[in-house]
Amino acid sequence: MYEILTNAAARQADQRAIAGGIPGWELMERAGRAVAHRAAECAPKGQRVAVVCGPGNNGGDGFVAARILDEEGYRVALYLLGPVEALRGDAAWAAGQWKGKVNPLAALDLTSAALVIDALFGTGLSRDLDGDAAAAIVAINAAKTHTKLHVVSADIPSGIDGDSGAVRGVAIMADETVTFARRKPGHLLLPGRLNCGTVTVAAIGISDEIITGLALPYAVNAPGVWLRAYRRPEAAGNKYGRGHAVAVSGGLAATGAARLAARAALRVGAGLVTVASPPAALAVNAAHLTAIMVRSVDGPDGLKALLGDARFNALVIGPGAGVGEATRGLIAVASEAGRALVVDADGLTSFAGDGPGGLPALSALVRANAAPTILTPHEGEFSRLFKNIPEIIEAPSKLLRAVAAAQHSGAVVVLKGADTVIAAPDGRAFINDNGTPWLATAGTGDVLAGFITGLLAQGMPGHEAAAAGVWLHGAAARALGPGLIAEDLPEALPGVLKRLLEHGGR
Numbered sequence: 001m002y003e004i005l006t007n008a009a010a011r012q013a014d015q016r017a018i019a020g021g022i023p024g025w026e027l028m029e030r031a032g033r034a035v036a037h038r039a040a041e042c043a044p045k046g047q048r049v050a051v052v053c054g055p056g057n058n059g060g061d062g063f064v065a066a067r068i069l070d071e072e073g074y075r076v077a078l079y080l081l082g083p084v085e086a087l088r089g090d091a092a093w094a095a096g097q098w099k100g101k102v103n104p105l106a107a108l109d110l111t112s113a114a115l116v117i118d119a120l121f122g123t124g125l126s127r128d129l130d131g132d133a134a135a136a137i138v139a140i141n142a143a144k145t146h147t148k149l150h151v152v153s154a155d156i157p158s159g160i161d162g163d164s165g166a167v168r169g170v171a172i173m174a175d176e177t178v179t180f181a182r183r184k185p186g187h188l189l190l191p192g193r194l195n196c197g198t199v200t201v202a203a204i205g206i207s208d209e210i211i212t213g214l215a216l217p218y219a220v221n222a223p224g225v226w227l228r229a230y231r232r233p234e235a236a237g238n239k240y241g242r243g244h245a246v247a248v249s250g251g252l253a254a255t256g257a258a259r260l261a262a263r264a265a266l267r268v269g270a271g272l273v274t275v276a277s278p279p280a281a282l283a284v285n286a287a288h289l290t291a292i293m294v295r296s297v298d299g300p301d302g303l304k305a306l307l308g309d310a311r312f313n314a315l316v317i318g319p320g321a322g323v324g325e326a327t328r329g330l331i332a333v334a335s336e337a338g339r340a341l342v343v344d345a346d347g348l349t350s351f352a353g354d355g356p357g358g359l360p361a362l363s364a365l366v367r368a369n370a371a372p373t374i375l376t377p378h379e380g381e382f383s384r385l386f387k388n389i390p391e392i393i394e395a396p397s398k399l400l401r402a403v404a405a406a407q408h409s410g411a412v413v414v415l416k417g418a419d420t421v422i423a424a425p426d427g428r429a430f431i432n433d434n435g436t437p438w439l440a441t442a443g444t445g446d447v448l449a450g451f452i453t454g455l456l457a458q459g460m461p462g463h464e465a466a467a468a469g470v471w472l473h474g475a476a477a478r479a480l481g482p483g484l485i486a487e488d489l490p491e492a493l494p495g496v497l498k499r500l501l502e503h504g505g506r
């Protein structure tokens, strides 16, 4: 299941495969062949191909790809950064197999090129690009804007940091990326994911046991990582067996967010859902609700009384709640009652201050809660909440920031964005890649919080419930597409669940 390799793990995988008997040049041959085959599918034979090679093994992949494309009848020109004599090891072997001319990268000529093979840098990129490498990347990206040039990157688009997805100065905008063995975080995190184009994972003979042995606790978020934990209703079951979710409403002028979350919790399968409404907003909430029940709950004491009934087993607090002491009190009550809890929006910001309103107070409540707590910050809420913890804020990637925050707070942390990371306190993390820009509309965060709450109500474990909620949220948005608004998302869920549960489809 754990299928993401960091740069270092990829190098280790290489070394273990070589130690296991596959020569390094054979790995390179397979890698370069995979790149060449993908490239050949993108342009008819006879076309002109420019292969740009860097000074390391990524460049070696390029030499192999150049040779194979030449053998297949393409008109190949190869350009190398640095002297060919500087190549070492397998890259030197690959260069030795190339019988064509080795041009200096500075002489790169893209005239009438149909294809570029980008083999400048892969997992060995260690600093911002400059000089001829940067100039070549700028030229390739520019050529793409006014010609039909198709760019295929070997392993990682050059200039993208494989561990973080960050652009190191300048990076190739590829149409295709052919990576080896497994994806790296940089194929999934932004902006790297956008530079990759279509990612193909080529098997080059690195065994699953080698990969598992490296066991990075990261995976792409997909049904495969949480569907086993998804609770299907029993044939003889009843609604009480599917939990009772509570969405705590804000005051009179801020009730919509909790209702959005409540509707989402009902749609995702919670047996019952109640909006816990301040007395002053009861009429407003009641007027909007039908299958969702509403109860008058006046502040933390009122919530404590409600939670005297153990059937209320999952809550979402924060959407529309208002920032401050009262919201902190509601969260404390839910934690003391040992109920699964999603803290979103104002619930998070209420702990972004100092003293009693600070992160330590939230972490204490999370750790005191016998049930899972899920924090669902967007980037702004995240940086405010964890601003005093340098090892979180300064972690080298979004993936590692979320993992550090989960380990620090004891909560499952859903760090939202187009590349949402769902991290658990035990170090496991899923990176979500099915988001869509159409989710950038008011209220979609409330719906996500509701999906997660509804799954927790049904008994899913915290990390899996959060991952499933994020994935379903993205899948619903993709099913809807342009023009979606938050209210539409729960209504799109039946179709998504049907495809998923009856056909196991994405």
Ligand SMILES: NC(=O)C1=CN([C@@H]2O[C@H](COP(=O)(O)OP(=O)(O)OC[C@H]3O[C@@H](n4cnc5c(N)ncnc54)[C@H](O)[C@@H]3O)[C@@H](O)[C@H]2O)[C@H](O)CC1
Pocket: 010, 011, 013, 014, 027, 028, 031, 054, 055, 056, 057, 058, 059, 060, 061, 120, 121, 122, 123, 124, 125, 126, 127, 128, 129, 130, 133, 154, 155, 156, 180, 181, 204, 206
């Ligand atoms: N199992 C696998 O993953 C396989 C990977 N292969 C390919 O090997 C590369 C990694 O090769 P490596 O030599 O370690 O690094 P790079 O080729 O990415 O980098 C080359 C070299 O460049 C120097 N460098 C780093 N940053 C810069 C910079 N900004 N400017 C100039 N020079 C820079 C540094 O010295 C690097 O060592 C992997 O991506 C795959 O493509 C195997 O071929 C097949 C199996």
Ligand SMILES: [K+]
Pocket: 058, 118, 119, 120, 121, 122, 153, 154, 155, 156, 157, 158
């Ligand atoms: K590359």
